[in-house]
Amino acid sequence: MNARPSSSRVDTAFQASLVLAGLGVATVLAGVAWEVLSLSGEALSKGGIGFLTGTTWDPVAEEFGALPALYGTLVTSAVALLIAVPLGIGSAVFLSEMATSRVATVVGVLVDLLAAIPSVIYGLWGLFVLAPLLREHVQPAVQAAFGSLPIFAGPPLGVGYGTAGLLLAIMVIPVITSVSREVLRAVPDTQREAAYALGATPFEVIKGTVFPFARSGLVGAVVLGLGRALGETMAVTMVIGNRYDISASLFAPGYTLAAVIANEFAEAFSPRYLSALAGLAVVLLGTTLILNAGARLLVRRVKGAA
């Protein structure tokens, strides 16, 4: 170690600047939370719990209830997970347990490309390719078969909760796949060998030892996917139909928290209106923050145990 005082002073300053940068990152996060909270203060304090449970969104009358948007966010995310979880974890199983390393590399790169496509391009594709396809072919067929079910009621518009959920599924699959793959890779081979040596088939090895070992990490992967689905804005805005309503049908148009903010922010000239939109952001942020923090803890636990 260099003992020259000037040098050690530089060293201290250097270390201090690193610490400051670290604190800077934390400050940015705190700033986001603080600014959004304080902007929403008026709406949240005036509306109280009614802000969450109200179903009317009337900027002219200054009546703001977030429930339909919250409902839309939750329904589209649920649909997305229902589709994405089996496909994403299935793909991860293929990549970590079955594919040769060359195939796994290629497929892994493709999955990462899928994750890198900007969401507005997903939205464009959803609006001009997916929605017409669903409207003209899929939705009529589903209605012909299960038309009596309320979740498939209403005219086939192409846009709506179901379409948004499907598009979200395509967008979150890469997240679930790549995190699950990491988690499965962290399962030690000794666990697999132990099960093989007892006469288990490959399926039984995966089901009986790999999945239980990786369980909390897989949950974490799913929750990270959920976080992305909840916060996704552009693609959903383009295919959800933008109607401030609550409907049981997946074919009905609706709205999500993020889509309301995106569509209405530029027009929100009264402070009360702006504050209500920030209130939606608080609901969204709160949900995703809790989910994300929890998910990362779960993923880290599996990787740490391995």
Next chain:
Amino acid sequence: MSLASILVPLPDRSPPPARRVVTAPPAAQDEPRVAKMVVDSLSAYYGRNAVLRNVSLPFVERTVTAIIGPSGCGKSTLVRCMNRMHEIIPGTSVTGRVLLDGRDVYGGHLDPIELRRRVGMVFQKPNPFPTMTVRDNVLAGWRLTGTKPPDADAVVEDALRRAALWDEVKDRLKAPGASLSGGQAQRLCIARALAVQPDVLLMDEPCSALDPIATARIEELIHELAPSVTIVIVTHNMQQAARVSENTAFLYMGELVEFGATAGLFTRPADPRTEDYITGRFG
């Protein structure tokens, strides 16, 4: 006992012998001994790299056979070929035959998943399933394959008793499998292998992660098991081989150098390489 007195069933021509009752008394010293398993002209590869070359060896029924040799000589590979665990690693291949009761396990009459139930395995590092309880670990061979033993409690107790673990864990069968000490965990893995009633037990350096006391317990256990199970033990420890085994095979650089009764091999090795190894001149 001399090598010539080991009866190797003629493979493939003879009908498969009936499975022997596990509790039958061990054969008397001068009777011909039956080879439970035979490795015949076995070569094993990782990719194109041959790590076993033309190895032939009998494993006498209900005795302990030790496999010794310097690190990397192919001991693990040999035992992994015997229950077809070798082929789990991508890019591996095997030529030659491995006979179980006179029939080639690579011959297609036996699915590897059935073979592995009859030829159990214990690994170098204890690998209990951390997400299962002690009890479920013992039953893992049944549970994983979706089968149920007729009397699970009896199976658990019997396997744990045979693994000399019952007294230590009988009050915490519901504890997680990861909560045991290293030596206990290894005996749990032995119990797990025994619970499916294998004919043969392959042990790949089962004591290398254990302290001397835990090692002594496992050696004792091997003695107790020998009358009922055919045991193959890989070890680096020559005293251990001398203590527990009846026959010993010395492998060197993928080839079988010498095989014979343990006492003879350690006192009057026929091959200079064996002598070098057991006197500690290399490896």
Next chain:
Amino acid sequence: MRMDAAEPAVRLPASPRLRWRRFVNRAFRVAVFGAVIVVLAPLVAILGTVISRGAPALDWDFLTSLPKPVGETGGGVGHAILGTLILAFGGLLMAVPLGVPAGVFLASDRMPRLGGVVRMCADVLAGVPSIVVGLFAYTLLVLPFKHFSALAGAFALAVIMLPTIARTTEEVVRLVPSTLTEAALALGAPRWRVMLRVVLPSAGKGVAAGIIAAFSRGAGETAPLMFTAFGSQFLSLSPLQPIAALPLVLFNYAVSPYDDWYAQAWAAALVLAVLVLAGNVVARFAMARRSP
């Protein structure tokens, strides 16, 4: 480990139970393989459509000229391409000076408790919905000045880039062998000099890869720009004026009522996809070849 390795070479009559287990195993393999196909299909579909519909409208004029008023044909997105580059580079200008040292701090492990908190914050920040980041930038840089600006847009992108840069920097700095740093420290070099002269250069490619990845992520963002950069019909270079961005143009054209603009939206999508995916691929290569 591969699962097909345990399939037997030859099948002979087996017990029904065994046959059932083999069947389940086979069905599982088929299902998993099917899942991969289904997962990759949208990639092919989306890229295929973007290329087939975007390429016809794409020419030099489209890349360089300004939009024409509704009704006139032609026009391009030159202003938006430039705007996106300005916004993304502006974002980097703000995010790199904070993110890289923060990553070095995380990798140094000299204050593990604080490091854990900062790492958690970076991860959580990465999960903040981008529309919320836009709102943050709005309250900080638009509301007080009472107009939209490129500065606010770049700031929003910087917030989005920050966690990526910090975490990849941490990751690659950790890969620098400690023997290297210890050797330098043993020679009496002060820590800061070791960091700047030894560690960062040998982790340089990896850090660069992280920065490129952050750039391409930022360049594709739309939501945080909607009420910060806002968009513009003109070529603007002033940081205090609204500025156009490719994703914004794409969105506005896509939700417009004009067929002509749809075609332009697809062409813009192609340009954006090339920009973003190219950045991604470059970053991946830099990572794969990362030193040491």
